[in-house]
Amino acid sequence: MKLPAISIVVCVLFILHAACSVESRRSFRSWEYTSIFAFGDSFADVGNTPGKSHGPVSRAWYYPYGESVTTGRAKATGRFSDDKVQSDFLAKTILGLHEAPPAYNRVGFHLYLNGVTFATGGAGVFQVPAANVTTIGQQVDSFERLLKKGTISRSRLRYSVFLVAVSGNDYEPAISNEMLAAKVTDEIVAIVNRLRKLGAKKILVNNMHPLGCAPRRARYGNTGNYTGCDQHGNAIASVHNNLLEQKLANTNDTVLVLDINTAFTKIINGSYGSDQFTNRLRPCCEATDPKGYCGRGDNAGVLEFNFKLDMDHVNSYFYWDEMNPTNAGWKAVMKQLERTIKDFLSTDH
Template sequence: MVYQHRRQPLCVPDFSLAKEQRLRDRDPRASSSRTIRLIDAKAPPGSMKLLPAALGLVLLLLLVLNPNGVEARPAPAVGHQKKASSATFFVFGDDFADNGNLPLTDPVTEMSRQWAYPYGSNYVDADGFPRPNTPSGRFSNYRIQSDFIATMLGLEEAPPAHARTAEKTCDPSGMTFATGGAGVLDSTLHEVSILAKQVDTFKKMVKDGTITENQLSRSVVLVAFFGNDYAGIGVIGLSSPNNINAYIGKVTKEIATNVDQLLKLGVTKVLVNNLHPIGCMPSHTRTNNYTTCDIFENLDATIHNDNLKKVMTSKNVYIVDVYTAFTNIVDHVAGKGSELSKQFKRKLSPCCESLDSKGYCGQQDESSSKLLYTVCDKSNKFFYWDDMHPTHAG
């Protein structure tokens, strides 16, 4: 969610402006935590069983990398040489999965801050050495969800961004269509591709042969939208529960429609994120000094997730239960929650915090270049990186 208006192995283009962003603080390398649980979308809604977090990662591998043409390979060893993977990965969504589709601008703005420090501040190069202050177009201090799933598929990282790939070409590893600020029905910026436009671009590449039948036959798709459609739900006049429920129904139905389109085009496996507890984002918890989640925002998320389970009925479609994974860390009952929650000392506050509630991480004063944000010393102790996005550890 890029909105603030209530809102190698990583391939880093050699942008001089991104290099010029300076602030020399250096965080310890964040650790990775991949708490992912899955729901079988084919099971009847009333019989959905959420698997324990410890088994979720294993099941993710089994479901995605089963004998149906996709083979699991070990994650690449440290070093520059790439190891072949039998999987091809395609990523659709918003800024939670964007790895470079939004452009760099001069000066840096809220919509291009992912190309400037402190984003990428925990970057690690192909030899395993820290290279702090290396933004890569990701809304994180290092890796994002799609990178972790890519490594499970035997890839080094999420596939290249569509906007940074030569025309009529597709990397053997696949392609990322996810774009910061995008929504399912709408986007925070009119020029940002919504889900249907992302899928349409994919369709054109399939039809003209840029994406080959061989790639489709071993393809895995991630659809990762994290709530931009609900950013201004009060602003657009959805005040009554009936109107809100109807709107949420449109969002989930549109996701299902596009997933079906992807399956018809020949993809073999589709992972669909459900909605995380949006009321726990620092953008919502800032008003109470980062102490509690907004229960009404989280209610909208649960309605979305219930609807999603009902409409995701196609074979080979699996829902990634992000809501439970997040909740077990940031919003669990005292004494409960996952073991991983103990790692995060600051669960509801951001590592990178803007000085103004309407500002953003990475913001500088236009005249003096004074930093209008602060950055924590230990990002691996924070679940959230900025007002919306998780840290590499999160």
């Protein structure tokens, strides 16, 4: 039976449309995205923390942080890692930018050709007393000021990727509960909606990594000595992630919730990178004092270090310190998320 000519044309157009749709979902054109604007904490910080005092927040400017850097510059770069952090891999490996966006507090007048990082180690959506750094909402305030001044052109936002990296500084072990998770996720959603109103078209939002598996909790977890995760911490992360998914359910066109929880978990349970990561809970840089931290020295600051370090095998560790992954760890996490991110960025914006 011969089909009418109009039916043939409709069929052809349908097939072409379907083919184009598939191609659109599969094709990623990195040149469309010229910059990144990052907000959050140590997962994305590239040097916003103060560097004058040798304390918990400033330690990323001191030995042994940055020990894997081989660029010839001063090793410690203000990153909470032996080298790169999440925002670096998003910029250079996934988007193909020349370099990660610079730290807001480390540059004066700048064209921000690759965007800018406002993320600061120790930050939370609420003020974290122990850190005394900007909240993530205050980081957005700084971004808005640059927009109003014209330092950042609103026309560029269409070609920018926004990253909101919250790693759980609001969740201290003593106060982690479902009520707090509801408040934290409300604030994250408010931050995301504010960025959307300011013109952001593509926003990546981390969900919560398995808090109970972070070395600072796993060290004293259910069995202690890094032999298992703290189940209460993981339960809070699960509540956080369920609430975040629900509250961002209607923003799929502009917001992608990055499932770093699953990416972390696969490495920790050995289903991803098992040949590489033989140390999945114990950190490469471990404080010898239970109240100490990686990078802490004695009162003189240089004569004696109160931590153990295994730089000879750093690539076999998933965690660098009590919370943050190593360079190798972040590489493995972002490799798992790369396809999802590229698919999201390939859709119309």
